[in-house]
Amino acid sequence: MTTTFPIETERLRLRPIAPADVEPLQAIYAHPDVERWIGPELAADLDRSVQEQIALQAARGFSMFAIEDRATGVLLGDCGLQPLEMKGPEIEIGWDLAPHAWGRGYATEAARAVLARAFGEWSLDRVIAVIKHDNIASQRVAEKLGLMPEGERHAYDEQMLVYAAYP
Numbered sequence: 001m002t003t004t005f006p007i008e009t010e011r012l013r014l015r016p017i018a019p020a021d022v023e024p025l026q027a028i029y030a031h032p033d034v035e036r037w038i039g040p041e042l043a044a045d046l047d048r049s050v051q052e053q054i055a056l057q058a059a060r061g062f063s064m065f066a067i068e069d070r071a072t073g074v075l076l077g078d079c080g081l082q083p084l085e086m087k088g089p090e091i092e093i094g095w096d097l098a099p100h101a102w103g104r105g106y107a108t109e110a111a112r113a114v115l116a117r118a119f120g121e122w123s124l125d126r127v128i129a130v131i132k133h134d135n136i137a138s139q140r141v142a143e144k145l146g147l148m149p150e151g152e153r154h155a156y157d158e159q160m161l162v163y164a165a166y167p
């Protein structure tokens with residue numbers, strides 16, 4: 001089944017990332033309160049990352065999506081799926097929002113819509129999230145989504161908590 005974009009939730013719109021998103025995404029990823037959790041690498045080479053996401057979308061039908069506020073059209077961040085560390089074979093779900101958008105349930109709302117399609121039209125049999133030990137907000141999002149803790153693994157150059165979801 002082919003996904004129709006944008007994916008709409010009650011308050012958000014998710015759509016594949018486009019080259020025009022580089023600048024607004026750069027501002028989000030390079031914000032100190034976001035970079036603290038995701039590291040500097042993404043913002044440092046965002047042109048390449050956006051091209052990788054566009055290629056992933058074309059190849060697999062999913063990717064890290066841009067999240068827009070449905071009411072204003074403002075780009076709030078990203079949420080979507082990609083091969084773990086862009087290498088795989090596991091598929092990871094991720095979420096990153098501009099700090100002004102935190103604390104309103106947006107990450108959970110976006111990720112819920114992504115997971116529904118992951119196990120629906122994209123037919124995945126497992127989706128994981130890898131989260132830093134001290135990233136309590138992100139762990140809370142995973143818990144609210146019903147992801148199950150599955151120990152730890154090395155990813156993104158450090159030991160991470162692993163959460164997993166199944167159909």
Ligand SMILES: CC(C)(COP(=O)(O)OP(=O)(O)OC[C@H]1O[C@@H](n2cnc3c(N)ncnc32)[C@H](O)[C@@H]1OP(=O)(O)O)[C@@H](O)C(=O)NCCC(=O)NCCS
Binds near residue numbers: 109
């Ligand atoms: C992680 C992130 C996407 C969460 O976005 P969000 O829209 O605020 O998430 P939600 O509102 O859906 O849920 C956050 C939950 O964490 C809780 N929370 C936030 N900060 C917390 C803290 N320091 N301690 C305990 N709980 C915290 C919130 O209260 C909420 O739980 P609740 O609904 O039970 O009250 C956002 O904080 C972010 O972009 N962080 C920087 C990038 C990042 O860490 N990405 C993930 C990498 S794994």
